[in-house]
Amino acid sequence: xxxxxxxIARVKGGFIFPKYAYFRQxxxxxxxxxxxxxxxxxxxxxxxxxxxxNELEEKAFRNGFDYRFARGLIHxxxxxxxxxxxxxxxxxxxxxxxxxxxxxxxxxxFVLNEEERNRVFKKVAGKLNITVPELIKSFYSTYEEEDxxxxxxxxxxxxxLKQYNLSLTQTLLFKALNMTINFIxxxxxxxxxxxxxxxxxxxxxxxxxxxNTVRLNIDGPASILRQTQRYGTRxxxxxPYIFSTRKWSIKARVERKSGRKYLFYxxxxxxxxxxxxxxxxxxxxxxxxxxxxxxxxxxxxxxxIFREPEPIIVNRKIFIPDFSFTKNGLKVYLExxxxxxxxxxxxxxxKLSQLKNINIIIAVNENLxxxxxxxxxxxxxxLFRDKLPTPEVYLRLKKYFPExxxxxxxxxxxxxxxxxxxxxxxxxxxxxxxKDVLNEGKKYGLKNDDILDILNKMNFKMDWKTIxxxxxxxxxxxxxxx
Amino acid sequence: MNVLTYDRGTLILKTDxxxxxxxxxxxxxxxxxxxxxxxxxxxxxLKIFEKIDLEIEDNVLDLVKCNWNIRKNISLRGYQxxxxxxxxxxxxxxxxxxxxxxxxxxxxxxxxxxxxxxxLIVVPTIELMKQWYNKIQAFFNVPIGFYGGGKKNIxxxxxxxxxxxxxxxxxxxxxxxxxxxxxxxxxxxxxxRQIAEMSAAPYRLGLTATPERExxxxxxxxxxxxxxxxxxxxSEFPRKYLxxxxxxxxxxxxxxxxxxxxxxxxxxxxxxxEKHNLRLRSIRDFEKIIMKSGLDREAREAIxxxxxxxxxxxxxxxxxxxxxxxxxxxxxxxxxxxTENNEVVRKISTNLLIPEISYKTDDKEREKILSGFKKGLxxxxxxxxxxxxGIDVPDANVAIILSGTGSKREFIQRLGRILRPKxxxxxxxxxxxxxxxxxxxxxxxxxKI
Numbered sequence: 001x002x003x004x005x006x007x008i009a010r011v012k013g014g015f016i017f018p019k020y021a022y023f024r025q026x027x028x029x030x031x032x033x034x035x036x037x038x039x040x041x042x043x044x045x046x047x048x049x050x051x052x053x054n055e056l057e058e059k060a061f062r063n064g065f066d067y068r069f070a071r072g073l074i075h076x077x078x079x080x081x082x083x084x085x086x087x088x089x090x091x092x093x094x095x096x097x098x099x100x101x102x103x104x105x106x107x108x109x110f111v112l113n114e115e116e117r118n119r120v121f122k123k124v125a126g127k128l129n130i131t132v133p134e135l136i137k138s139f140y141s142t143y144e145e146e147d148x149x150x151x152x153x154x155x156x157x158x159x160x161l162k163q164y165n166l167s168l169t170q171t172l173l174f175k176a177l178n179m180t181i182n183f184i185x186x187x188x189x190x191x192x193x194x195x196x197x198x199x200x201x202x203x204x205x206x207x208x209x210x211x212n213t214v215r216l217n218i219d220g221p222a223s224i225l226r227q228t229q230r231y232g233t234r235x236x237x238x239x240p241y242i243f244s245t246r247k248w249s250i251k252a253r254v255e256r257k258s259g260r261k262y263l264f265y266x267x268x269x270x271x272x273x274x275x276x277x278x279x280x281x282x283x284x285x286x287x288x289x290x291x292x293x294x295x296x297x298x299x300x301x302x303x304x305i306f307r308e309p310e311p312i313i314v315n316r317k318i319f320i321p322d323f324s325f326t327k328n329g330l331k332v333y334l335e336x337x338x339x340x341x342x343x344x345x346x347x348x349x350x351k352l353s354q355l356k357n358i359n360i361i362i363a364v365n366e367n368l369x370x371x372x373x374x375x376x377x378x379x380x381x382x383l384f385r386d387k388l389p390t391p392e393v394y395l396r397l398k399k400y401f402p403e404x405x406x407x408x409x410x411x412x413x414x415x416x417x418x419x420x421x422x423x424x425x426x427x428x429x430x431x432x433x434x435k436d437v438l439n440e441g442k443k444y445g446l447k448n449d450d451i452l453d454i455l456n457k458m459n460f461k462m463d464w465k466t467i468x469x470x471x472x473x474x475x476x477x478x479x480x481x482x
Numbered sequence: 483m484n485v486l487t488y489d490r491g492t493l494i495l496k497t498d499x500x501x502x503x504x505x506x507x508x509x510x511x512x513x514x515x516x517x518x519x520x521x522x523x524x525x526x527x528l529k530i531f532e533k534i535d536l537e538i539e540d541n542v543l544d545l546v547k548c549n550w551n552i553r554k555n556i557s558l559r560g561y562q563x564x565x566x567x568x569x570x571x572x573x574x575x576x577x578x579x580x581x582x583x584x585x586x587x588x589x590x591x592x593x594x595x596x597x598x599x600x601x602l603i604v605v606p607t608i609e610l611m612k613q614w615y616n617k618i619q620a621f622f623n624v625p626i627g628f629y630g631g632g633k634k635n636i637x638x639x640x641x642x643x644x645x646x647x648x649x650x651x652x653x654x655x656x657x658x659x660x661x662x663x664x665x666x667x668x669x670x671x672x673x674x675r676q677i678a679e680m681s682a683a684p685y686r687l688g689l690t691a692t693p694e695r696e697x698x699x700x701x702x703x704x705x706x707x708x709x710x711x712x713x714x715x716x717s718e719f720p721r722k723y724l725x726x727x728x729x730x731x732x733x734x735x736x737x738x739x740x741x742x743x744x745x746x747x748x749x750x751x752x753x754x755x756e757k758h759n760l761r762l763r764s765i766r767d768f769e770k771i772i773m774k775s776g777l778d779r780e781a782r783e784a785i786x787x788x789x790x791x792x793x794x795x796x797x798x799x800x801x802x803x804x805x806x807x808x809x810x811x812x813x814x815x816x817x818x819x820x821t822e823n824n825e826v827v828r829k830i831s832t833n834l835l836i837p838e839i840s841y842k843t844d845d846k847e848r849e850k851i852l853s854g855f856k857k858g859l860x861x862x863x864x865x866x867x868x869x870x871x872g873i874d875v876p877d878a879n880v881a882i883i884l885s886g887t888g889s890k891r892e893f894i895q896r897l898g899r900i901l902r903p904k905x906x907x908x909x910x911x912x913x914x915x916x917x918x919x920x921x922x923x924x925x926x927x928x929x930k931i
Contacts, residue, residue: 109809222676225518225519
């Protein structure tokens with residue numbers, strides 16, 4: 001982001017658009033010249049760097065560049081530069097105070113000529129047991145211009161121009177009153193965008209534009225009372241998250257100093273102008289989800305499982321279930337409800353109760369005080385204790401197949417002849433590793449899916465305590481009600 | 483059931499029906515399916531519900547926990563007590579107008595000691611934050627927090643800068659019962675006013691020496707803080723509270739060379755204006771030229787010429803000589819030198835070895851210099867802007883203005899700095915102006931107080 005006076009934007013017919021740096025030869029040349037200057041300045045004084053910058057800026061201006069453009073690039077480069085105070089014999093503050101106190105004692109607070117000045121430095125240097133040049137160095141080291149350029153993180157000219165373009169967009173949005181974005185994105189991308197919008201104290205309303213595209217109107221709580229630039233900086237901070245989605249377009253109303261309002265519109269057609277933005281994402285919301293995902297994957301159920309699928313819109317709010325499952329064109333969602341604040345759970349319950357025409361399984365930790373309320377939801381609801389039982393989810397998933405299909409599957413199941421030897425093998429088992437059973441079953445041409453069904457039918461219980469399928473145990477159920 | 487809650491600077495009302503009095507205040511927010519308004523309507527809303535005798539669940543305030551002890555009683559002068567009474571009579575709302583140096587802070591502290599409620603104090607500068615802190619500490623035993631200058635902690639009494647309060651008001655808005663605006667004339671600007679609008683604090687106190695603003699926005703203070711409940715101007719003040727002072731204006735001529743350069747640059751600037759038929763009627767017009775100068779070489783050269791001319795006028799060599807003369811005349815006095823130009827500050831500070839306080843001065847050093855000045859270890863300070871408003875510099879008796887921006891308020895406040903009561907000591911304010919330059923016009927404008 002740049003200081004707002006460095007914004008260069010064109011205004012035309014109610015629209016405003018930043019003057020982006022395209023990758024023209026002369027822009028690249030100026031960028032690389034500046035980068036070289038910074039590289040060369042490592043080890044030099046800040047004031048020398050600043051003088052050289054001024055020279056280059058003036059030269060750029062004479063060559064027809066907007067000085068705000070040159071300054072914008074410099075602003076970004078300065079952020080990549082580390083300055084250092086350098087070593088001094090005596091702490092700057094101490095040296096300065098000694099000098100000022102001495103001037104006060106001897107000359108009532110000011111010296112009038114070079115001679116008096118030298119005398120003060122000499123006296124104080126003696127008192128501090130350092131040389132006069134050392135004292136003078138300490139005295140001046142408080143001034144920024146005396147700093148040394150310690151480090152500069154190099155960057156390519158194109159990358160600099162891209163970062164400039166991103167900063168320019170954000171700077172324009174400082175004065176934004178609101179923002180509308182259309183995008184196609186994964187659940188994870190939307191989640192991180194909304195998480196940040198919330199963290200910044202912003203609000204949104206969502207609409208489904210077409211099958212994939214979602215529209216968000218973003219502004220702040222007070223926006224409905226008066227249009228305000230208050231949220232502009234925060235809207236600007238969302239830009240990197242928007243740019244990192246698959247397809248996007250942004251519309252914003254921007255107020256200029258004159259009070260006039262303009263429309264800013266940009267879409268991913270311009271993506272090439274901006275840096276590649278990688279947003280690091282939280283891998284999983286919780287352990288429950290992580291273990292479930294890994295277990296389900298190894299289950300070989302025939303269902304494809306996806307984490308954080310594309311967003312669903314409920315009452316103009318976005319809802320991203322934890323998982324989606326697909327099989328033969330059928331889609332079922334899974335939402336796991338774990339420990340959260342009562343307020344959060346209340347909102348979640350409300351959101352879930354408003355969900356219609358959507359296949360969703362709700363898994364609720366039964367230790368939650370409000371678990372019973374979730375039980376009443378018009379969806380498939382599973383109560384679980386510490387870990388979400390994978391087979392239970394699998395069984396519920398099967399319910400979503402239309403009646404006929406389920407029947408045919410059932411009859412097909414019935415038609416699965418359990419090989420005699422396998423049945424015998426199982427009947428001898430009280431407790432063993434699942435993988436052994438699966439291996440045994442394979443010998444008779446049974447699929448994992450089928451074996452699980454058989455185990456279930458024969459009243460075996462699986463103990464999914466670990467993620468590793470190799471160590472999952474099965475044992476015979478003693479109590480039918482268990 | 484009617485429920486009123488606070489949400490990031492606004493109030494949310496959940497209700498089954500709405501009467502017209504409330505419709506004037508609230509607006510329906512479809513994002514949350516409820517009514518919303520700015521938080522400063524809080525006491526008005528409660529009154530309406532009271533009037534129509536309707537029950538309301540009020541969850542708005544979430545006050546900071548408070549534990550007070552009064553260390554020392556606050557003695558008040560007659561007019562101070564009058565001002566306090568007037569404020570209490572006005573439902574604990576309103577503005578008190580008193581000249582600099584007449585104890586506005588003390589009035590606020592007396593009000594605090596009567597209310598003993600969680601309080602947010604909003605001040606223009608970090609320097610003033612520290613000053614309020616010291617005064618509160620002297621009278622009360624109470625936890626004090628800061629918002630601004632890199633600090634962010636909320637306590638029973640919290641002191642914030644306008645900038646920090648603006649940014650954080652969504653969070654701070656319902657934590658305090660009383661909000662105090664020091665130098666309240668800053669408040670009505672389009673940004674800062676939101677501090678008042680987004681706060682639910684039912685008690686509000688504004689303090690200033692000069693409530694008026696050139697843009698007339700001070701009229702809005704009525705709704706943001708309350709009306710002026712007490713006002714007295716410098717001229718109404720008995721002299722005994724203020725030190726005697728006189729003003730000496732000294733005109734300095736440019737050297738031959740400076741004059742030549744000055745005229746050259748001004749001519750260049752004027753020619754540009756003439757050629758493009760530009761007339762400068764306001765700051766806006768000037769800004770327009772600056773905007774143009776981004777790409778337009780001619781405009782940029784004109785602006786540069788104008789800058790150079792100004793620099794020459796501000797920096798005139800003779801000014802430094804005059805400064806030295808005045809300093810020698812006041813050996814042993816406590817002297818503050820003001821100049822708006824940071825280059826001049828640095829030059830004088832390093833040449834004459836006078837400690838500087840500018841926006842770049844390190845916090846610790848600034849503190850040491852100010853406390854040194856109070857203790858008498860330091861007699862002379864040169865500063866650019868930071869001392870501008872209401873800073874306590876206890877017994878300075880000489881002020882020297884080397885340049886100024888021509889704002890009326892600034893002049894009063896700088897003047898006010900040496901108007902501190904001091905036994906029998908006559909204060910002097912020197913103003914050094916370059917004659918035959920634009921600067922004189924700036925100075926004349928200022929004197930029309």
